[in-house]
Amino acid sequence: MTTPAASNHSDHYPPRADLEAAFQAVRRAKVPQVPDIVLSLRDELRRPDPDLIQAADLIAQDPAMTGQVLKTINSPLFASRTKISSIRQAVTLLGLRRLTNLVTAEAFSRLVGEREGGARLILDFIQEQARMAASVAALAPELTPDEAYLFGLMQGVGSLIFADLINDYGNEWTLQALTAPQDLMDYERRALGTDHVTVGFLLAGTWRLPEPVALAIYHQHTFEPPQGFDAHRRALIAVARLARILLALRRGIEDNPVLLDQRDWGLNELAVTPETWERCVARLLTDERGT
Incomplete structure (x- = not known):
């Protein structure tokens, strides 16, 4: 730890x-336990030149995560001016740091949801x-x-x-x-x-x-x-x-x-x-x- x-x-x-x-x-x-996707995205953020496409494709491999993150981004809570329909579009418009925050939040919520x-x-x-x-x-x-x-x-x-x-x-x-x-x-x-x-x-x-x-x-x-x-x-x-x-x-x-x-x-x-x-x-x- x-x-x-x-x-x-x-x-x-x-x-x-x-x-x-x-x-x-x-x-x-x-x-x-921290999901691999969160650790991988955090590692990517630490790179001098993060690969946005690779990070987006990593998220897109998890359809459930992709769907929930896009739902959150497009919700009134985040007041997106443009409807975002893909993770690649999200990383382009929001940046990798913001997208990683949302993935981390969704991963955490998913793991502690059964209480x-x-x-x-x-x-x-x-x-x-x-x-x-x-x-x-x-x-x-x-x-x-x-x-x-x-x-x-x-x-x-x-x-x-x-x-x-x-x-x-x-x-x-x-x-x-x-x-x-x-x-x-x-x-x-x-x-x-x-x-x-x-x-x-x-x-x-x-x-x-x-x-x-x-x-x-x-x-x-x-x-x-x-x-x-x-x-x-x-x-x-x-x-x-x-x-x-x-x-x-x-x-x-x-x-x-x-x-x-x-x-x-x-x-x-x-x-x-x-x-x-x-x-x-x-x-x-x-x-x-x-x-």
């Missing part, structure tokens, strides 16, 4: 002991969060919807794994995930010696996600991200927080102090006015009710 490479900013990364505890927890869990009980509840929330993050990404010029969508899925993967390891985890998650994430992490550490953000960071390395994504997963609940975080990482966190605010509003949670602080931080980070945010809330919540 690989992890994102270390940097000079040691405070950005989980301590070694925390990573070791996360690794031990993951070894006991039903962790989805029951508390895990099913968590998975439904994660998928809803991903859709909302993709929509909120319109407020962040630094991000594309596919980046926000993939981040929305992957930031909750640790909680999904803990549902298989901790009895009644679903109940604790339901009570605390939205309004008291730090309390949820304390509960996780008492139970397993690790938390969902550290496990998420570890698995981001396994899935070869870009380092900014892995670090944003790890610091998703840190109110003020570490100094040195670039605009891209901060935007990922801001969009994810605003997506969670929208999910709370859908559940009738409006005046929670933790969520209000996160909302204000996210709006300030993205330089979004309260008026623009209110219009966004009205539009997205109406759209969600109509789907």
Whole structure:
């Protein structure tokens, strides 16, 4: 299992002991194995001159993957201006990085799709969060919807794994995930010696996600991200927080102090006015009710 490479900013990364505890927890869990197609596309992205046609043909070898990715690209969620009818056309119009994000997201969803009980509840929330993050990404010029969508899925993967390891985890998650994430992490550490953000960071390395994504997963609940975080990482966190605010509003949670602080931080980070945010809330919540 690989992890994102270390940097000079040691405070950005989980301590070694925390990573070791996360690794031990993951070894006991039903962790989805990374499909070869995802690894191959990530390897292609690392090349100085990626072969777009070869990458497109690799995806096209999986008809089910091809169909779902094209369906996602052409959905209202991604607001494509042109109907895209083939993977080769998609890679030409979107680029390999964006297409790889969508394939990764679809592969992840496919692997974790069969869940029951508390895990099913968590998975439904994660998928809803991903859709909302993709929509909120319109407020962040630094991000594309596919980046926000993939981040929305992957930031909750640790909680999904803990549902298989901790009895009644679903109940604790339901009570605390939205309004008291730090309390949820304390509960996780008492139970397993690790938390969902550290496990998420570890698995981001396994899935070869870009380092900014892995670090944003790890610091998703840190109110003020570490100094040195670039605009891209901060935007990922801001969009994810605003997506969670929208999910709370859908559940009738409006005046929670933790969520209000996160909302204000996210709006300030993205330089979004309260008026623009209110219009966004009205539009997205109406759209969600109509789907």
